[in-house]
Amino acid sequence: MGSEPTTRAEPPGPGRYRFxxxxxxxxxxxLTRDGQPQALEPKAFAVLLELVGHAGELVGRDQLLDAVWGHRHVTPGVLTRAIAQLRTALDDDPHHPxxxxxxxxxxxxxxxTLEPEEPAAAAPMPACEPSDPATAGDPPPQADRRTAAYPEIERRRGLRRQPWHWLAFAGLLFAALAWNAWQRKADEAHxxxxxxxxxxxxxxxxxxxQDRYFxxxxxxxxxxALAGVHGIRVAAWIPPEAVDRKLDIKALGAKLGVATVLDASVRRDGQRLRISARLSDTTSGYTLWSQNYEHETSAIFDTQTEIANEVATALVGVLPDAGASLRKRLxxxxxxxxxxxxxxxxxALMQPGEHGSAALGHFQEALAKDAGFARAQAGICRIEAWRFEAHHNADAYENARMACLRAANMDPGIGIVQLALGDLYRANGPPAKALEHYRLAEADPAVRTDAIAGQASVFAAEGDMEKAIETFHRALAIDPDxxxxxxxxxxxxxxxxxxxEAITSYRRATTLIRRTPTCGAPMAPC
Structure with a gap:
């Protein structure tokens, strides 16, 4: 044509991107970063492809879940985990992405910023180069003369070689697809x-x-608080002495049977409070979310609520009430x-052998500072009910009854208050009233195990051993430890x-560290 060809940056070719x-x-x-290969699970890789394929556009959570997981039988938490893996592989700071x-x-x-694909370093194709009049009459090299002389022979050689090349390529492709499918099934199985x-x-x-209690x-x-979020299964409380801090996140997750682990360190210095929290994925070992908080101690409730909201959002997506229920609980x-x-x-109640005396004093102190503190009042009700049950002291029963009435007047909707009322009526009847309050308490995941165990104790007191044993097993299905x-x-x-069977149950009890009493005095049969 006579005009010089212009060079312009081409967009990345389909399926290959640089940035x-x-x-x-x-x-x-x-995926390579600075020439180093980065390991990624298949789903995380697919998420990155989806995002890069829509560079600059907002890709909705549901759109990603549909595109990568088909949105079947998964929670938004799987997407959060995939994004965390990508940030690690890309060395991308979530706070300054x-x-x-x-x-x-x-x-x-x-x-x-997507960069143009670098051209491959290869010799120019003769057909694409302009003719040079100075060399147009020169004879071709020996190899080129041979090719020119026998074009049909060369074409047939190419046809003979081509099927083997395709078979080799197909075999490699099949092996890669089979490996990815196997890896995906293994990831989902674990x-x-x-x-x-x-x-x-x-x-x-x-x-x-001594500040460890805080x-x-x-x-x-x-x-x-998290136990009350619909769609999240929360493992039972693990006493500090039972946590093996030497285990890595993957091993800990396998031992506890959970997808994620929340851990934090707390430091109080006068009126200053610092909390470093981290949510980790137990399958990959990646950190899904982490944050440092440093505020006045008075901000503890807001800080706890913010941590809980971040965790809940990571696992099940945005809460329908914008976290209002978490704020109330915390x-x-x-x-x-x-x-x-x-x-x-x-x-104090978590200490082995504690029969409530020390805890009672602390709850009374809490009420002296906040007369409307319903949980502290419910704690007093439960302790006094246990005392009456253990010693048949009329004063203890009256103390328990008054404490429970005060707690019910403060906030009858919280599970611990209904649980305390169940304890009160279980201790001195009527049994039907105890069952009524225990069943109301069962709606609160935070005290569900205690509420079911309380019902079992009522059945046992009425002589229905079969129903009592069945109900205790139902409680252990929720909290086996x-x-x-x-x-x-x-x-x-x-x-x-x-x-x-009794020996087996007692042996199991003795191997576990005692936590909050369920019924009666700590470790007492009920």
């Missing part, structure tokens, strides 16, 4: 299907190690001093004339 030292090759199913931007509650956007979490006891970094109390409150009082005393009382329920079950099996 910031990263090469994403869909055909080869590889270069590649994947989070649009809270909506989806994600690829914000990296990943818990439902959104599930274990809340580890938070560790204290304070100079005063850190562990925050973890227990977090566990109870703000039982606005008085920090009352909350501190309450946590001391909860910690509750030593008190195992002990109570063992006692009923002993009374029913099943010594072998």
């Amino acid at each position: 910031g030292g990263i090469v994403l090759d869909a055909a080869a199913h590889t 270069r590649y994947i931007q989070t649009q809270h509650a909506l989806g994600y956007r690829f914000i990296g 990943r818990p299907v439902e959104a599930s979490i274990a809340v580890l006891p938070f560790t204290t970094l304070s100079d005063d190690q 850190a562990e109390g925050l973890a227990a409150e977090m566990l109870n 703000t039982p009082t606005r008085n920090v001093a009352a909350f501190d005393a309450y946590l001391r009382g909860v910690q 509750d030593a008190g329920v195992h002990a109570a079950l063992g006692y009923q099996q002993h009374l029913a004339g099943n010594p072998r």
Whole structure:
């Protein structure tokens, strides 16, 4: 044509993308960063392809779930885990992203700059080069003369070679697809299907190690709050002594049977409070979310609520009530001093051999600082009911009755209040009233195990051993590591004339560290 060809940057070819030292090759199913291969699960790789294929656009969470998982039998938490893997592989900071931007509650956007594909270094094709008049008359090299002389021979050789090349390529492609399918099935087989979490006891970094009650109390409150979120299965409370901190996240997840683990460190220095929280995926070992908080101690309720919201959103997506129920659970009082005393009382109840005296004093202190603290009042009701049951002291019963009435007037809707009323009526009748309150308490996941065990105790007191044993087993189906329920079950099996089963239950109880009492005095049969 006579005009010089113009050079312009072409968009990346289909299936191969470059950005910031990263090469994403869909055909080869590889991701490299600065020349180093990055391991990715198949689903995470597919998410990245979907985002890069819509570079600059907001891709909704549902759109990603549909495109990658088919949106069947999965929770939004799988997408959060995939994004966390991608951030690790891309070295992308979620707070200052270069590649994947989070649009809270909506989806994600690829914000990296796609670079033109580098041309391959190869000799120019003769047909594409302009003729040089100076060399147009020169004879071709020997090889070229031979090819020109026997074009039909060369064509037939190519046809003979071509089927073998295709067969080899097809074999490699089939092997790659088979490996990916096997890997995908293996990933899905080892990943818990439902959104599930274990809340580890938070560790204290304070100079005063006696402050551990505060850190562990925050973890227990977090566990109870998350247990109330629909769609999340929360593992039972794990006593600090039972947590093997030497295990990595994958091993810990396999041991606990959960998809994620929440851990945190807490440091109090005067009126300053620092919490470092982390949510980890137990299948890949990746950190899904982490955040440091440093505020005045008075902000503890807001901080706890923010952590719980982040965790719940990561596992099941945006909550329909925008986290209002979590805020209510995690703000039982606005008085920090009352909350501190309450946590001391909860910690005291967890100690082996504790019959409530120390806990009672802490709950009374909490009420002195906040007269409307319903949970502290319910705690007093339960302790006094246990005292009456153990010693048949009329004063204890009256104290329990008044405490329960006060708690019911403060907030009858919370499970711990209904549980306390169930304890009261179980101790001194009528049984039907106890069952009524226990069944109301059962609706609260935070106290469900205790509520079911309370019903079993009522059936046992009425002489219905078969129903009592069946109901204790129902409680253990929810929390298989509750030593008190195992002990109570063992006692009923002993009374029913099943010594072998009773011994098995008692042995299980003795291997578990005692937690919050379920019925009667700690470790007492009921």
